[in-house]
Amino acid sequence: MADADHELALAAANGDRAAFATLLARHYDRLFRLCFRLTGRREAAEDLTQDICLVLPAKLKHFRGEAKLTTWLYRVAVNAAHDRRRRTATRVKSAEGWGDWELNRRAAAAHTAAHLKWLRQAMAALPEQLRETAALTLGDEMTHAEAAQVLGVSEGTISWRLSEIRKRLRAVRQEELSS
Amino acid sequence: MTDPLDGLRRAMGDATPAPDPARRIANLARAQGIFDRAQGAAAEPRPTRERPDGWTALRHGADRMFVALTSRPALVTTTGLAALSLVIAVPMIREGTVPRLQPVDVPATTIVSQDQVSDPLAIDEGPEITAAPAPSKPPPAVAPPAAVDSRARSARVEGLEVAEQARSLPSSAGDPAASTVLLAPSHTDERDFRHETLAKPGSEIFANADPQPLKIAAEEPVSTFAIDVDTASYAVIRSSLMHGFLPPREAVRIEEMINYFPYAHPEPAPGEAPFRPTVTVTETPWNSDTQLLHIALQGRSPAVEDRPPLNLVFLVDTSGSMDAPAKLPLLVQSFRLMLGQLRAQDQIAIATYAGSASLVLGATPADDRRAILAALSQLDAGGSTAGAEGLRLAYQTAESMAAEGEVTRVILATDGDFNVGISDPDALQDFIARKRRSGIYLSVLGFGRGNLNDATMQALAQNGNGQAAYIDTLSEAQKVLVDQLTGALFPIADDVKVQIEFNPAVVAEYRLIGYETRALRREDFNNDRVDAGEIGAGHTVVAIYEITPVGSSAVLGDPLRYADPREASQGADGELAYLRLRYKKPGETTSQLIKLAIIPGMGTANADIRFAIAIAGFGQILRDSRYLGNWSYLDALSLAEANVGDDPFGYRREAVTLIHLAKSLSD
Numbered sequence: 045m046a047d048a049d050h051e052l053a054l055a056a057a058n059g060d061r062a063a064f065a066t067l068l069a070r071h072y073d074r075l076f077r078l079c080f081r082l083t084g085r086r087e088a089a090e091d092l093t094q095d096i097c098l099v100l101p102a103k104l105k106h107f108r109g110e111a112k113l114t115t116w117l118y119r120v121a122v123n124a125a126h127d128r129r130r131r132t133a134t135r136v137k138s139a140e141g142w143g144d145w146e147l148n149r150r151a152a153a154a155h156t157a158a159h160l161k162w163l164r165q166a167m168a169a170l171p172e173q174l175r176e177t178a179a180l181t182l183g184d185e186m187t188h189a190e191a192a193q194v195l196g197v198s199e200g201t202i203s204w205r206l207s208e209i210r211k212r213l214r215a216v217r218q219e220e221l222s223s
Numbered sequence: 224m225t226d227p228l229d230g231l232r233r234a235m236g237d238a239t240p241a242p243d244p245a246r247r248i249a250n251l252a253r254a255q256g257i258f259d260r261a262q263g264a265a266a267e268p269r270p271t272r273e274r275p276d277g278w279t280a281l282r283h284g285a286d287r288m289f290v291a292l293t294s295r296p297a298l299v300t301t302t303g304l305a306a307l308s309l310v311i312a313v314p315m316i317r318e319g320t321v322p323r324l325q326p327v328d329v330p331a332t333t334i335v336s337q338d339q340v341s342d343p344l345a346i347d348e349g350p351e352i353t354a355a356p357a358p359s360k361p362p363p364a365v366a367p368p369a370a371v372d373s374r375a376r377s378a379r380v381e382g383l384e385v386a387e388q389a390r391s392l393p394s395s396a397g398d399p400a401a402s403t404v405l406l407a408p409s410h411t412d413e414r415d416f417r418h419e420t421l422a423k424p425g426s427e428i429f430a431n432a433d434p435q436p437l438k439i440a441a442e443e444p445v446s447t448f449a450i451d452v453d454t455a456s457y458a459v460i461r462s463s464l465m466h467g468f469l470p471p472r473e474a475v476r477i478e479e480m481i482n483y484f485p486y487a488h489p490e491p492a493p494g495e496a497p498f499r500p501t502v503t504v505t506e507t508p509w510n511s512d513t514q515l516l517h518i519a520l521q522g523r524s525p526a527v528e529d530r531p532p533l534n535l536v537f538l539v540d541t542s543g544s545m546d547a548p549a550k551l552p553l554l555v556q557s558f559r560l561m562l563g564q565l566r567a568q569d570q571i572a573i574a575t576y577a578g579s580a581s582l583v584l585g586a587t588p589a590d591d592r593r594a595i596l597a598a599l600s601q602l603d604a605g606g607s608t609a610g611a612e613g614l615r616l617a618y619q620t621a622e623s624m625a626a627e628g629e630v631t632r633v634i635l636a637t638d639g640d641f642n643v644g645i646s647d648p649d650a651l652q653d654f655i656a657r658k659r660r661s662g663i664y665l666s667v668l669g670f671g672r673g674n675l676n677d678a679t680m681q682a683l684a685q686n687g688n689g690q691a692a693y694i695d696t697l698s699e700a701q702k703v704l705v706d707q708l709t710g711a712l713f714p715i716a717d718d719v720k721v722q723i724e725f726n727p728a729v730v731a732e733y734r735l736i737g738y739e740t741r742a743l744r745r746e747d748f749n750n751d752r753v754d755a756g757e758i759g760a761g762h763t764v765v766a767i768y769e770i771t772p773v774g775s776s777a778v779l780g781d782p783l784r785y786a787d788p789r790e791a792s793q794g795a796d797g798e799l800a801y802l803r804l805r806y807k808k809p810g811e812t813t814s815q816l817i818k819l820a821i822i823p824g825m826g827t828a829n830a831d832i833r834f835a836i837a838i839a840g841f842g843q844i845l846r847d848s849r850y851l852g853n854w855s856y857l858d859a860l861s862l863a864e865a866n867v868g869d870d871p872f873g874y875r876r877e878a879v880t881l882i883h884l885a886k887s888l889s890d
Contacts, residue, residue, distance in 0.1 A: 056258075061255065061258060061259060064254075064255065064258050065251070065255055068251055068254055068255075069251060072242065072247055072250070072251060073241070073242055073247075076241075076242035076247075077239045077242075080239050080240065081235060081239060086240055089242075090242065090243055090246050093242065093246070093250060094246065094250050094253075097250040097251065097253060097254040098250075098253060098254060098257060100254055100258075101254060101257045101258035101261050102257075102261065104258075105261075163231065163234035163235065163237075163238055166227075166231055166234075167231075167235075178231060178235070179235075182228060182231055182232040182235055183232070183235045183236070183239065206228065209227075209228065209231070210226065210227055210228055213227035213228070213230075213231060214227055217227065
């Protein structure tokens with residue numbers, strides 16, 4: 045699978061249109077899910093995915109196969125998310141994203157309403173860098189090393205961030221218990 | 224204490240939704256378009272085949288259509304205009320009616336200050352990753368944030384981009400290797416794409432969502448959708464079966480199958496709303512423990528003599544590619560048929576375009592049949608296609624014919640291949656959009672298969688306040704241009720939305736059959752800025768719910784142990800549901816509301832209703848038969864056969880034949 049990705053990406057970088065189509069179709073859903081975890085809002089995730097789709101043909105030309113394709117792709121995604129935020133200058137809104145997203149059909153099927161409420165609160169309580177880290181390592185089950193590569197930080201930083209997330213989640217829970 | 228990260232991980236997995244299928248298709252297509260342009264991909268040679276050559280070619284034709292049909296603006300703002308056969312009518316993004324508005328942004332000043340102080344954890348604000356620098360500036364097609372205006376623009380441009388994408392698809396008709404379909408994401412993940420690769424990537428994705436799931440009335444009592452009078456899916460299914468193949472599941476859109484057929488439900492009384500709802504509660508043929516709720520909206524059909532005078536400009540593509548039996552000759556025959564429907568006060572002009580555009584018949588009264596037929600018989604195919612020039616000429620002619628109180632329309636007949644003349648798609652689109660505001664409508668008729676550029680047609684019709692229809696046989700021409708001419712030309716209600724609230728005290732579960740791509744959010748029902756479907760004069764739109772009464776042995780979901788004790792609202796005793804309809808009169812921006820309480824046993828099932836139910840069952844067998852038990856093609860066949868009824872044009876008998884074919888093919 046990883047090898048196929050790699051080959052497809054290199055072929056696409058060389059102008060193979062079928063390879064490009066295949067590659068994108070294959071990763072679209074995963075990309076969207078990451079975008080959702082990064083933004084916390086369905087609409088924003090759709091828009092972000094679109095941004096990525098549109099820049100991908102140009103970006104892919106520079107894919108030289110040094111990194112794993114998913115790592116490379118996620119890096120594009122995280123950068124696109126930064127970029128969109130900068131453009132829209134709505135950091136406030138995106139931070140609130142996790143607070144106002146719609147309870148969609150999928151959510152209705154989720155464990156319990158309380159569970160979701162907790163997620164919403166927890167994600168909203170995290171600053172952006174921690175949310176990104178959580179989206180990559182928890183949502184997509186990336187290893188610390190991979191996430192570090194995507195975010196351009198050291199593995200140690202990822203571990204540190206995760207412990208920070210833990211700390212903050214406990215704090216959120218404490219608040220809940222005391223209130 | 225458990226690791227809070229595990230909780231977060233689990234919650235995140237549960238919360239993440241699936242991507243919007245329509246946007247997925249549109250995004251993939253747009254990305255491919257950009258990729259191709261970046262590669263300077265040479266245009267592929269045009270196929271000359273007239274008939275789909277077996278499954279591959281057939282599907283390609285159909286897929287192009289579906290790709291085109293489901294660009295985001297098409298789905299979001301879709302209005303099926305008149306029930307032309309194979310109609311795909313995509314309304315314009317009108318000023319002020321932007322679909323899916325983004326919430327208004329917080330004032331920028333607030334944001335900036337917040338921005339500066341956020342991130343208490345700014346420990347590694349390190350340099351951007353250099354291997355993949357962040358996009359420095361958004362590509363032009365990306366909608367700038369939250370700007371309503373540009374959002375609308377982006378949606379508008381999308382049509383043509385998809386069109387370009389479709390045009391540049393390589394033709395691999397007949398190449399068996401290309402026949403592996405990329406259907407839905409779930410299929411794609413497990414395959415080895417290197418080998419099964421779709422030679423025609425963007426085109427092999429069908430537009431359809433998962434079948435409507437069963438809903439529990441106590442948990443989700445309200446169901447909202449936009450009407451759909453498109454019939455493309457039925458024609459594709461027919462085409463597939465006639466060529467000896469079962470249609471792919473994703474090609475089956477049940478509401479489009481049901482709405483292909485004319486029905487005769489009671490019309491509204493004079494002075495009432497332009498359409499009238501008729502609700503019937505009847506037994507379910509495939510499940511004795513459930514009931515069907517059949518809702519029909521019947522549009523008023525104005526008498527022919529009340530019709531305002533029509534000015535029609537036929538713009539005929541006479542380029543070389545039209546020189547085929549199923550194209551130009553069929554087109555001439557179709558127009559002859561249509562002539563019989565016009566009256567002396569109607570006017571006709573004919574323009575052609577190939578290498579250059581020319582007016583072959585100036586404005587002529589429709590009863591001067593000799594002049595018109597003579598002009599038609601002289602049409603001859605040859606040369607390349609200068610579509611843009613032809614459109615300019617046609618609009619110019621139309622403007623000279625238009626007068627107060629008349630309806631003026633350009634009818635473009637083409638195989639859709641505008642390979643010359645569109646040097647600037649934006650300019651052409653702007654041109655058509657401007658003409659729309661001048662009150663001139665545009666309809667696009669597609670002819671021939673294998674070369675049909677449905678996407679371009681869609682883009683044009685959608686910008687020209689019109690509709691696109693696909694004509695493959697003379698009988699289809701009869702349906703589109705003769706039997707349903709009035710409905711096609713005169714819309715009577717815009718943005719029609721349906722909302723049903725079920726009474727959980729009486730209805731335990733419900734399921735809407737079809738309309739997967741038409742679902743609306745509950746709150747969009749009252750939002751007049753959200754587009755929906757349109758009804759043409761004399762048309763019928765049907766929706767069918769399967770409902771399970773409380774206490775029935777067919778209830779599938781278990782009751783919630785901790786659900787709130789619910790009480791039926793006062794005065795609603797025994798009501799099954801409450802129906803709300805919203806529509807706008809053509810040209811208006813404020814909607815009207817129609818309300819109707821639905822009680823058990825309402826209405827009687829006549830042949831029209833039972834036939835629609837047979838088709839709904841047939842569609843479900845083709846698509847997903849999980850709710851049908853042992854109900855089979857044979858059952859659908861006998862139910863449809865018994866309810867063919869009057870059927871003056873033979874549409875229903877044709878459907879019976881199709882069910883028969885499907886049965887044989889699946890054996």
